[in-house]
C-alpha cells in the first residue's frame with residue numbers, strides 16, 4: 001500500500017468517475033483549489049468503491065457546488081448553516097464543503113466555522129485514515145495529500161486522530177463511536193485495527209460527552225457496528241471505554257458472575273456478544289447459500305425476496321435476546337441458578353429500549369420483540385418429543401420470521417462442552433426437518449383462521465362481542481392440535497358444533 005503514497009500516476013486510477021474532471025475544470029474557472037477527501041480516498045486504498053464522494057474546496061463550497069450543478073444539470077441542495085451543499089451525479093451523492101477551521105462551543109452543537117486551508121481542514125477531521133485527500137488540480141491531478149500519515153496508519157491498522165484526541169472528540173463526541181465502528185469494521189483475522197492507547201484513553205475521559213448527542217446519530221453508528229462481521233469487537237470496545245452506560249445501560253446489567261453456595265451462573269454479557277458474533281457468521285453463510293429471505297408487507301399480504309445484506313434487526317434480536325435475564329435471576333439451593341421467564345421479560349423490555357433510543361416502535365421493533373420472546377421455543381421443542389402440533393404452533397407464532405428465529409436459536413448454542421454442542425445441534429436439525437415437513441403439509445406459517453368474525457356474526461346474527469373471539473380461538477386451537485383439518489369445511493363443522501353447545505342457532509333457521 002505504501003507505494004501509492006505520493007504517487008500521482010497510481011492514485012489517479014481511482015479518479016475514473018467523470019465528475020472529478022468536471023470538478024477539476026470548475027476549480028480552474030473559479031480560481032480555487034479542490035480535493036476529494038475522506039471516506040472515498042480511504043476506501044480506494046482498501047480496494048472498495050465508495051458510494052459517496054466528499055469534495056473540499058479552498059473557498060466557498062456552496063458556490064462551487066452550484067457551478068458544478070449548473071454544468072451537470074443537477075439540483076443542488078444547500079445547507080447554509082453548515083456551509084455544505086450536495087448534488088447527485090448519476091447514482092453518486094457528492095458533497096461539497098469549504099475548507100474549514102472549525103470549533104464547537106462546548107455547550108452547543110453548533111459549529112463556529114472559519115475559512116481555512118486544506119491542511120486546516122484535514123487537521124479538524126476525525127481520523128488520519130479519513131483525512132487523506134487527492135488533489136484535483138490540473139498540475140498535480142491525483143496526488144495524494146496526506147500530511148498526517150493516514151496511508152501508513154491504514155497499512156498498519158491504526159486509528160488515531162490528526163489533532164489532540166481530546167479536542168477532536170470534544171468537537172464531535174460521535175467520533176468516539178466512529179472510532180469503535182472503524183476498528184470493528186476494518187479489522188479482519190489477518191489485520192486488526194487498533195485505536196491508539198492515547199486516543200482510547202481520551203475516549204475513556206470523554207465518554208460522558210456521548211450524552212449530548214442525538215439518539216438518532218448514536219443508533220446509526222450502533223447499526224453499522226451490528227452489521228459488521230464481528231460486532232462483539234465493537235461492544236467490547238464500548239464496554240472497555242466506559243461508553244455503554246451512556247448507550248445501552250441494560251446491556252451492562254448482563255455483566256458479571258454471581259456465586260452462591262459454590263455455584264456460579266453463566267456470564268451473560270460475554271455469552272450475548274458470542275451469540276451476536278455466531279449469528280453474524282451464520283447469517284453471512286446462509287445469505288451466501290441463498291437460504292434466507294426478506295418479507296415486506298404488500299397489498300396482498302407480503303412480497304418475498306432473497307436476502308442479500310445482513311438484517312440489522314436480526315442482529316438487534318441477538319443483542320437483546322437475554323436482556324431479561326438480570327430481572328429474572330433466582331437462586332434455589334437445590335436446583336441452583338435459574339432465569340425462568342427471561343424471554344418474556346426480555347420481550348417486554350424491547351419497546352422500552354427502543355423508546356429510550358428513539359428508535360421507531362414499528363414492525364421492526366415487533367420483529368425484534370417476537371424473536372426475543374420466542375428464542376427459547378425451538379430449544380424447548382428439541383428437549384421434548386417433537387410433535388406436529390408443537391411445531392405447528394411455533395410456525396404459527398413465528399410466521400415468516402421462522403428462518404431468522406431458527407438462526408438465532410442456533411447461534412445461542414455457546415456451550416464449551418463439545419458433546420453438549422453436538423447433541424444440541426443435531427436435535428436442532430431434527431426440529432428444522434420437522435418444520436420443513438409440517439410447512440410443506442400445512443403451509444401454516446402465514447396461517448389465517450378459515451373462519452372470520454364477520455362470518456360468525458352473519459351466520460348467527462350476532463353483534464361484535466367476546467364470543468366471536470372465543471369461537472375463533474377454539475377453532476385455531478383445534479387446528480393447531482390436529483383435532484380439526486385446516487380447511488373451511490372442517491372449521492365450519494366445528495364452529496357449528498361449538499356454537500350449538502353454547503345455545504346458538506343459525507339466523508336462517510330461526
Ligand code: CTP
Pocket residue numbers: 037038039040052054124125126127130131172174175178
Ligand atoms: N468526518 C469527521 N467527523 C465526523 C464525521 C465525518 O471528521 N463526525 C469526516 C471524515 O473525514 C469522513 C468524512 O467526514 O471521512 C465523511 O464522513 P462520512 O460520510 O460520515 O463517513 P465516511 O468516512 O465516508 O465513512 P462511511 O461512509 O463508512 O460512514
